[in-house]
Amino acid sequence: MTAESVSKEADLKTLQSVDASYCMPTYRRLPVSIVRGEGAYLWDDEGKQYLDFFSGIGVCNTGHCHPAVVEAVREQVGRLIHVSNFFYTEPAIRLCERFSKSSLGGKVFLCNSGAESIECAIKIARKRSYSKSGVAGGRIVVVERAFHGRTLGALSITPQPEKQDPFHPLYKEVDVVPRNDPDALASAVDDETIAVIVEPVQGEGGVHVISDEFLSIARDSCDRHDAILVFDEVQCGMGRTGTMWAYQQTGVVPDVMTSAKALAGGLPIGAVVAKEEMGDVFAVGDHASTFAGGPVVAAAALAALGVIDDEDFLFKVREMGEHFGDGLNRLVSDGKAADARGRGLMRAFDLPEGRSASELVMKGLEEGILFNAIGERTVRFLPPLVVEMEEVDEVLNFISENAGQV
Numbered sequence: 001m002t003a004e005s006v007s008k009e010a011d012l013k014t015l016q017s018v019d020a021s022y023c024m025p026t027y028r029r030l031p032v033s034i035v036r037g038e039g040a041y042l043w044d045d046e047g048k049q050y051l052d053f054f055s056g057i058g059v060c061n062t063g064h065c066h067p068a069v070v071e072a073v074r075e076q077v078g079r080l081i082h083v084s085n086f087f088y089t090e091p092a093i094r095l096c097e098r099f100s101k102s103s104l105g106g107k108v109f110l111c112n113s114g115a116e117s118i119e120c121a122i123k124i125a126r127k128r129s130y131s132k133s134g135v136a137g138g139r140i141v142v143v144e145r146a147f148h149g150r151t152l153g154a155l156s157i158t159p160q161p162e163k164q165d166p167f168h169p170l171y172k173e174v175d176v177v178p179r180n181d182p183d184a185l186a187s188a189v190d191d192e193t194i195a196v197i198v199e200p201v202q203g204e205g206g207v208h209v210i211s212d213e214f215l216s217i218a219r220d221s222c223d224r225h226d227a228i229l230v231f232d233e234v235q236c237g238m239g240r241t242g243t244m245w246a247y248q249q250t251g252v253v254p255d256v257m258t259s260a261k262a263l264a265g266g267l268p269i270g271a272v273v274a275k276e277e278m279g280d281v282f283a284v285g286d287h288a289s290t291f292a293g294g295p296v297v298a299a300a301a302l303a304a305l306g307v308i309d310d311e312d313f314l315f316k317v318r319e320m321g322e323h324f325g326d327g328l329n330r331l332v333s334d335g336k337a338a339d340a341r342g343r344g345l346m347r348a349f350d351l352p353e354g355r356s357a358s359e360l361v362m363k364g365l366e367e368g369i370l371f372n373a374i375g376e377r378t379v380r381f382l383p384p385l386v387v388e389m390e391e392v393d394e395v396l397n398f399i400s401e402n403a404g405q406v
């Protein structure tokens with residue numbers, strides 16, 4: 001292929017055949033080739049428009065190609081792309097400051113993905129415990145059906161047999177407690193526990209809101225046994241639930257928080273922030289990443305934070321989220337859905353027994369509405385946070401008309 005033909009939009013059949021030959025088959029892709037995005041909309045190679053309630057798995061919270069993100073990237077990419085952490089670069093250092101001030105107020109480690117942010121949190125827990133006792137190791141408590149990522153450390157604390165089984169041995173020092181069972185949690189945490197890791201709203205596990213009571217017992221148990229409380233806000237953070245960070249609605253403040261997905265407006269990033277007293281657990285040489293905090297991605301993240309960390313913006317997310325949640329609850333009362341869950345613009349519902357979530361996804365694709373199935377009957381919505389009332393209504397109407405047909 002010449003450079004010119006590569007730059008042209010390849011047709012779907014060609015892409016599917018090249019994909020089948022050259023890409024490891026780890027993804028089940030929808031049969032569509034996306035070539036452009038703007039705000040809450042995407043376009044395929046034939047010019048068909050889609051309303052996107054998928055947002056790249058909760059990455060494009062600012063909407064596709066938000067002008068502030070595009071401008072920041074354009075400006076930075078022509079000036080300096082990479083130089084490594086052997087040097088000071090302003091975007092990365094400003095990003096640590098900005099991210100910290102929006103959340104726990106302590107020090108930040110930047111990385112490149114959600115799984116990496118989890119690996120970093122696990123290493124903080126281990127290093128802290130090792131520094132105290134001189135003994136490495138210790139147990140980590142997690143919640144059933146949690147999702148923390150696919151690298152071996154993160155996979156170890158992602159208690160989903162279908163994801164773990166082929167990849168043992170994983171860390172064994174992991175205790176899994178039922179979701180929203182504070183008593184089970186309290187008895188799982190003991191002096192061998194070094195960390196409790198929780199998604200305040202579980203994402204991949206089916207959009208389950210973790211109760212304030214559970215989180216506050218997690219806080220107490222960690223304090224009692226000198227373990228650290230880690231909130232994984234990779235999916236539920238960055239304005240997704242209607243506050244900058246999901247923990248801000250729970251009354252519970254973690255010691256360490258992870259972020260990734262939406263933090264850089266669509267570019268790959270991960271980040272970990274610790275409370276002030278945990279900020280110096282790592283010393284020089286304890287952790288590093290070649291690409292971490294690169295100028296382009298850091299500039300994008302500063303722009304994305306600028307858009308989302310704004311009271312009026314977040315107020316609107318809460319408003320749209322309530323409207324969406326009310327609509328989904330109405331589907332439940334009408335018998336079209338079995339259960340609706342979520343907070344802010346992180347929503348899901350289960351179809352009634354015998355119905356198929358993936359068929360509803362395919363129907364949506366036909367009609368130009370994108371969302372995803374996370375289980376046989378569970379449908380998840382992660383619209384861009386810039387979504388408007390009419391767009392939420394369009395999706396609600398679509399479900400109302402089609403939930404009974406799949």
Ligand SMILES: *Cc1c(COP(=O)(O)O)cnc(C)c1O
Binds near residue numbers: 113147148199203261
């Ligand atoms: C997506 C996700 C991860 C993993 O992020 P990657 O960037 O895919 O490694 C971790 N935790 C949560 C809560 C997630 O949603």
